[in-house]
Amino acid sequence: MSEKMKLVDELISDIKEGKYKPNEKLPSENELADQYRIPRMVVRKAYEQLQELGFIFSKQGRGSYVQNRKKQIPLILTGDISFSEKMKELEYDFRSENICCEKIPYESDVYHALKVLPSDEVYNISRLRIVDGCPIALHTSYVAKSVFKQINRDGPGITSIFQYYKTHGYKEFTSGQSQLSVVFPNEPERKILKCSSLIPLLLLESLCMDKETGTVLEYSKIKYRSDCFTYLI
Amino acid sequence: MSEKMKLVDELISDIKEGKYKPNEKLPSENELADQYRIPRMVVRKAYEQLQELGFIFSKQGRGSYVQNRKKQIPLILTGDISFSEKMKELEYDFRSENICCEKIPYESDVYHALKVLPSDEVYNISRLRIVDGCPIALHTSYVAKSVFKQINRDGPGITSIFQYYKTHGYKEFTSGQSQLSVVFPNEPERKILKCSSLIPLLLLESLCMDKETGTVLEYSKIKYRSDCFTYLI
DNA sequence: AACCGCCAGCTTGGCAACAAGATAGATTTA
DNA sequence: TAAATCTATCTTGTTGCCAAGCTGGCGGTT
Numbered sequence: 270m271s272e273k274m275k276l277v278d279e280l281i282s283d284i285k286e287g288k289y290k291p292n293e294k295l296p297s298e299n300e301l302a303d304q305y306r307i308p309r310m311v312v313r314k315a316y317e318q319l320q321e322l323g324f325i326f327s328k329q330g331r332g333s334y335v336q337n338r339k340k341q342i343p344l345i346l347t348g349d350i351s352f353s354e355k356m357k358e359l360e361y362d363f364r365s366e367n368i369c370c371e372k373i374p375y376e377s378d379v380y381h382a383l384k385v386l387p388s389d390e391v392y393n394i395s396r397l398r399i400v401d402g403c404p405i406a407l408h409t410s411y412v413a414k415s416v417f418k419q420i421n422r423d424g425p426g427i428t429s430i431f432q433y434y435k436t437h438g439y440k441e442f443t444s445g446q447s448q449l450s451v452v453f454p455n456e457p458e459r460k461i462l463k464c465s466s467l468i469p470l471l472l473l474e475s476l477c478m479d480k481e482t483g484t485v486l487e488y489s490k491i492k493y494r495s496d497c498f499t500y501l502i
Numbered sequence: 503m504s505e506k507m508k509l510v511d512e513l514i515s516d517i518k519e520g521k522y523k524p525n526e527k528l529p530s531e532n533e534l535a536d537q538y539r540i541p542r543m544v545v546r547k548a549y550e551q552l553q554e555l556g557f558i559f560s561k562q563g564r565g566s567y568v569q570n571r572k573k574q575i576p577l578i579l580t581g582d583i584s585f586s587e588k589m590k591e592l593e594y595d596f597r598s599e600n601i602c603c604e605k606i607p608y609e610s611d612v613y614h615a616l617k618v619l620p621s622d623e624v625y626n627i628s629r630l631r632i633v634d635g636c637p638i639a640l641h642t643s644y645v646a647k648s649v650f651k652q653i654n655r656d657g658p659g660i661t662s663i664f665q666y667y668k669t670h671g672y673k674e675f676t677s678g679q680s681q682l683s684v685v686f687p688n689e690p691e692r693k694i695l696k697c698s699s700l701i702p703l704l705l706l707e708s709l710c711m712d713k714e715t716g717t718v719l720e721y722s723k724i725k726y727r728s729d730c731f732t733y734l735i
Numbered sequence: 736a737a738c739c740g741c742c743a744g745c746t747t748g749g750c751a752a753c754a755a756g757a758t759a760g761a762t763t764t765a
Numbered sequence: 766t767a768a769a770t771c772t773a774t775c776t777t778g779t780t781g782c783c784a785a786g787c788t789g790g791c792g793g794t795t
Contacts, residue, residue, distance in 0.1 A: 333776095749784075
């Protein structure tokens, strides 16, 4: 196993150093196996892992090629300005897509974070953030019906949720302490974010409250593709 | 490939839900293969990935077992109090180990961040952070000899670098904007942090400056094991 | 009864042979 | 000549078999 990892390490640094350029063909599995005097299976496993890490792609009968990596977008992680505003400031070709609005079954963490009763209804409003045509973040907001009475009807049309809050008379927002962790995408997330299975996602969990009244407006989870951003805090 | 990922997803959620408890034996590769009507190789690959992700461990001739996961330590990511202080506040069994102090070859990023000339000497001082006996973070400070004349002699003894700065007359510190990203450990890092290859590390890069004079005291990279922390910002 | 050694049957680990897909060049055909 | 087809050879993908390691039970010996 260690043999494979050495190879993975080496190939990654080769790619990062530009020894192999994007879309360039890598040595065939057999070539590399002969060169390093290791079984082809080891090279094969290394290549498979590099695929899952998003560094290369392989085609049966053709070979393995360097995947061109996404550019890193600097992103400010403090939560009190909206995602769209952040992106517009940075002048990226940015758009948002509403991909889901549905009532969720009872979940104690979410209900507790929102400070609502189990009898309340909570809606999941998910938007996909797309920069230069690439989906780069999945933003899920949990909103209680007791706070926004018509959320079930309005939900599907929302792309900027801060706009929505403003039209409901909330002017200034504050987010409590946010929580950061690293997760891997599950099957639907991989599909939506168009990423391979070993791309770590940076998960930011936070609340959004009305500054004046302290009402909890939403509990949100944002999953950022870690290969697309560097985060500034 | 998708077949394997489905299985990985499912097994991970089974483990997280507690369907398989820590140190419990998982079904053998053949059992699972028969059960799901898939080739053993697929199960095998899934198990291999789960090993690298730190969820299970396998022993030849015995079977595969659930690894007991580390507990998540909440950690405040703002940089102006020292790591040791943070840990002591949280009352963890914490210690630091100085593992490296050596002059680094010229590297433009580091020298530029420190605002020193190429002719200057820069030292790498690395400490391993250990909580409850588990190494959980690798803290590397880059320090210029022009700022701390005796760093080459003092370096190996440093465990709390803030203490060191204070004894040199610096009282208050400020860190500029910090940069956050996600990386995977390379071979020596895996060894030092005792983690498997697919444990993402949260990399925090920042400067430490003297508040009074603005002198750049250090440029530091901290690599946190993402399976040991949740970060608060 | 207690101990030791052997063996059958399970486990994971590794590998070599084969399958399938792509391509380029030679060969055939219109 | 130009187009179509075949073929040798390269690529990655898959499979099935055997090796290596462990365990528990059986049987013989002390």
